[in-house]
Amino acid sequence: MMAMSNPTVLLVEGDIVIRHPLAEYLRDCGFTVFEAASGHEAMLALANQDQRIDVVLADMTTPGSGFALGQWIQTQNRSVEVILAGTVEKAVDRAGSICNEGPALAKPYEHHLVLDHIRQALGRRDRGGGKV
Amino acid sequence: MTRERAGAAEAMIQLDAGGAPQLTPVRILVVEDEPFIRHAIAEELRELGACVAEAASANEAWDFLAAGGVVDLVFTDHQMPGSMTGAQLAARVRALHPAVQIIVTSGNFNAREWAGPVLGKPYPPSETAARLVEMAVEARKNGMG
Numbered sequence: 590m591m592a593m594s595n596p597t598v599l600l601v602e603g604d605i606v607i608r609h610p611l612a613e614y615l616r617d618c619g620f621t622v623f624e625a626a627s628g629h630e631a632m633l634a635l636a637n638q639d640q641r642i643d644v645v646l647a648d649m650t651t652p653g654s655g656f657a658l659g660q661w662i663q664t665q666n667r668s669v670e671v672i673l674a675g676t677v678e679k680a681v682d683r684a685g686s687i688c689n690e691g692p693a694l695a696k697p698y699e700h701h702l703v704l705d706h707i708r709q710a711l712g713r714r715d716r717g718g719g720k721v
Numbered sequence: 722m723t724r725e726r727a728g729a730a731e732a733m734i735q736l737d738a739g740g741a742p743q744l745t746p747v748r749i750l751v752v753e754d755e756p757f758i759r760h761a762i763a764e765e766l767r768e769l770g771a772c773v774a775e776a777a778s779a780n781e782a783w784d785f786l787a788a789g790g791v792v793d794l795v796f797t798d799h800q801m802p803g804s805m806t807g808a809q810l811a812a813r814v815r816a817l818h819p820a821v822q823i824i825v826t827s828g829n830f831n832a833r834e835w836a837g838p839v840l841g842k843p844y845p846p847s848e849t850a851a852r853l854v855e856m857a858v859e860a861r862k863n864g865m866g
Binding site for chain 1: 756757759760764767772774775776777778781782784785787788789790
């Protein structure tokens with residue numbers, strides 16, 4: 590049966606500078622995105638049966654995420670695809686793969702542009718710059 | 722990063738390379754440590770056409786801004802984990818960027834750091850989102866003046 594709403598990606602990433610552009614990219618690909626800033630937030634989302642989640646894309650270095658989260662998900666009565674990424678490059682690459690299979694007919698932009706954006710933002714933060 | 726959405730949150734604020742005005746969505750930063758509340762208000766705002774960044778703490782919000790995040794409005798919870806409260810975040814943003822609209826939300830607000838707008842909790846997501854978008858559009862227009 591065809592789903593009535595867009596598939597939902599649970600994005601688990603503890604760094605907002607990485608999480609926000611990744612989430613926006615996935616939204617532009619047609620997904621609904623539930624953002625989790627920690628493994629704990631991800632577990633809250635997954636434990637709520639009313640919250641639709643089809644794919645979990647999780648950074649392995651975020652507290653409470655990684656293999657511990659993956660193992661916990663296996664104990665839950667949820668049918669979700671779990672993707673673990675160990676680096677920002679891998680996370681962006683996997684987001685690009687999800688995007689290719691996503692509900693949008695065409696990709697909004699190449700995923701390497703997301704990586705460029707993240708690197709520039711991380712650089713600005715590291716230099717203590719930035720503007721509102 | 723663009724996306725076709727309802728135009729309620731769009732404000733005519735930028736000129737393209739040829740000098741023509743461009744419609745771009747207002748940008749709202751939602752700061753809330755409770756993920757379901759954060760997701761609910763953020764999705765309501767997106768439905769209205771806003772570009773929304775979600776921060777799980779005041780520290781994360783400050784990180785986002787330090788990394789170059791540009792916003793028209795900050796909507797922040799007050800009591801959150803971390804070294805900074807929502808009121809402290811609001812005061813810091815106000816001091817550095819007076820054109821940015823800031824609303825603090827709290828079930829029990831008593832902080833001295835912030836004398837600006839405070840919205841009580843719980844709030845109705847749909848009506849609140851509509852009001853926030855109006856305020857963000859206003860902030861955008863004022864920021865251009």
